[in-house]
Amino acid sequence: METRVRTLVVEDDRATRMLLEDWVRTRPELELCPWSAADGEEGMRLIRDWQPQLVLLDLIMPQCSGISLLRELERDPPPVRPRILVLSKVGSELIVDQVLSMGVDFYLRKPVNLSELGNLVDLLICRIPQQEPVLRGQAWEILAEMGAQSEWKGSLCAALAAECLAGHIGERLMKELYYAAIRESGGTYQSVDKNIRDLVHQLHQKGAASYQRIVKSDTRPSNRAFLRAVAREIERRTGLKSSES
Structure with missing residues (x-):
């Protein structure tokens, strides 16, 4: 036991x-x-x-x-x-x-x-298992295609949160998603939220074709909508089934 x-x-x-x-x-x-x-x-x-x-x-x-x-x-x-x-x-x-x-x-x-x-x-207490290695890096790859830079604070936060959400869309709360980023980035809930918001703003302004294809929004999405879009793309690329109905 x-x-x-x-x-x-x-x-x-x-x-x-x-x-x-x-x-x-x-x-x-x-x-x-x-x-x-x-x-x-x-x-x-x-x-x-x-x-x-x-x-x-x-x-x-x-x-x-x-x-x-x-x-x-x-x-x-x-x-x-x-x-x-x-x-x-x-x-x-x-x-x-x-x-x-x-x-x-x-x-x-x-x-x-x-x-x-x-x-x-x-x-x-880490009862939720870590994602399979195939997911680690998928979020980074997707964000890079959208125009994100690895040194941007929001890139790390968004990648960790999207990986946590992949396979669990519809189940996990924003606080749960942010916890992974808080734990690894050393930030606070507020700083993680702001960093992701700043990232979304920058990517929306860039308007890369990959961003437009994945996000599918003419207006700047909320943090949750953005992370859901990235998580869905992770699922599409890895064949992971989502809990979302």
Whole structure:
């Protein structure tokens, strides 16, 4: 049997903490730590005691906040740093960027959609298999044909996101697609979104024949529409069947 991922909940609201604990118990690949934490100080102690691989972390808590916990992790990291998923009502982009720069793997707004949380945890603990090697490079080839340069930040982000989407059109959320780019580029959700948007703008202005054939739009497409078009082209070239109906 595969090793289960030890998971710690750090949340001051009792009802939310119990909801997350119950949700963790329903996931066969997760193992709930014997204790949960109601503030950042207790959370830091439990991280050192139980060495979880995954932490579900609230930000706004009395006495010691989630941000204080993240600062302590930066100052004195444990031997193995856990994956950290922030669940918070705070929606400020400045706060989101701040915590992502402190090593948080992803940021979800409350109220938490448990289905979305499950999809994201699948990505955080790498349960979704890597694409076959034939897909790696297909996105780069397609983007190059459209006129993208390999040194453009958006090229890496779009290639990773399109490869993640290929074969799963209709299933995966934008956050899931961006996570692959965040993980490999070292950026934030906002920076990945902007880099892909800038790439689409540049390619739309160039208007290469390959771009027009694949995107099929007279107006500049959204990031999602662009990635779907590239993913469909990957599927066409590799014979990969999409989940899209």
